[in-house]
Amino acid sequence: MVKTKELVELEIKMKAIEKGNLACPGCQLNLAFKHSLTALGNNAIVVIPACCTSVIQGAGQGYGMHVPIMNVAFASAPPVASAIARKMKIDGKDTSVVVWAGDGGTSDIAFAALSGAAERDEDILYIMYNNAGYQNTGNQKSGVSPRGAKTSTTKTGKTSRPKNVARMMLAQDVKYVATANTAYPQDLFDKITRAANEFKGHFRYIEIFSPCPPGWVVDTRDTVQVAKLATETGIWPLWEAVDSKITLSRIGRRFANPEKRKPVEEYFGLQGRYRGVDQNLLELAKGDIDFEWAWVNKFID
Numbered sequence: 001m002v003k004t005k006e007l008v009e010l011e012i013k014m015k016a017i018e019k020g021n022l023a024c025p026g027c028q029l030n031l032a033f034k035h036s037l038t039a040l041g042n043n044a045i046v047v048i049p050a051c052c053t054s055v056i057q058g059a060g061q062g063y064g065m066h067v068p069i070m071n072v073a074f075a076s077a078p079p080v081a082s083a084i085a086r087k088m089k090i091d092g093k094d095t096s097v098v099v100w101a102g103d104g105g106t107s108d109i110a111f112a113a114l115s116g117a118a119e120r121d122e123d124i125l126y127i128m129y130n131n132a133g134y135q136n137t138g139n140q141k142s143g144v145s146p147r148g149a150k151t152s153t154t155k156t157g158k159t160s161r162p163k164n165v166a167r168m169m170l171a172q173d174v175k176y177v178a179t180a181n182t183a184y185p186q187d188l189f190d191k192i193t194r195a196a197n198e199f200k201g202h203f204r205y206i207e208i209f210s211p212c213p214p215g216w217v218v219d220t221r222d223t224v225q226v227a228k229l230a231t232e233t234g235i236w237p238l239w240e241a242v243d244s245k246i247t248l249s250r251i252g253r254r255f256a257n258p259e260k261r262k263p264v265e266e267y268f269g270l271q272g273r274y275r276g277v278d279q280n281l282l283e284l285a286k287g288d289i290d291f292e293w294a295w296v297n298k299f300i301d
Contacts, residue, residue, distance in 0.1 A: 018064040023056045026213040026220030028182040029129045039192035044096040049077040051102035052136045074109040078117035085123040099126045104134040104142035118172045125204045131212040139215040148285035150273045157277040175202035178240035181209040183227035217272025229267040234289045246299040
């Protein structure tokens, strides 16, 4: 695993994202994007559909990224990236082609295109940052919004279990699939690096847990703590899979045992989106943790 000092030095040297961009204070996807771009290096092209990142990168007042970026419509990101990757191959260029997209634009709007790219085994790395809603347009519910969470379209808390896109990608026999968390940048960096280099030539998928301060009603100083608690309570297991065989990350192994997890109430308590939600609904949300781990344990290599 990359050392903290080494990661900081790399990020200072590369300067992938300029300071003073348009991210909200405490925005975790901004950190995730910086860590990911640092791992990818300068030899990358990033395709970004409509999402928070397409605003953060610069909205008419300059450009804050240091890699080529193509902005596209929601559902077109996978096929556009596929076309770029094929052109790079024709030209003999070893360039990483990456899709960087939110959960709404991935799990809902572009899922058919995502599934098609996975089926064709296109040479692209698809990274979905999961901030659990359409945050760029006002915190509407997305397919991956968790049970119990209040959004602008689920005023009393979402009642259904969320989609799990990483599991869907495993079902399509994607070569490399992984989950990551902004609270653990070294683990994130290593997974991006591995996906970009070791498994280049295949379709790869990484999903990053990324708290949203305004959407989740979290104090900006608590966003990293919320991200940590997601893994420490068992809500967000950290794993990677090669050829559908799951290996828990070093950090993820700590919380495979339910007795070592923190109470999920600590996680709920830091977020306004769970306040006032019916207790029975929150109990169902807790049950989703056991459901997720039961699935993970079936496929551990």
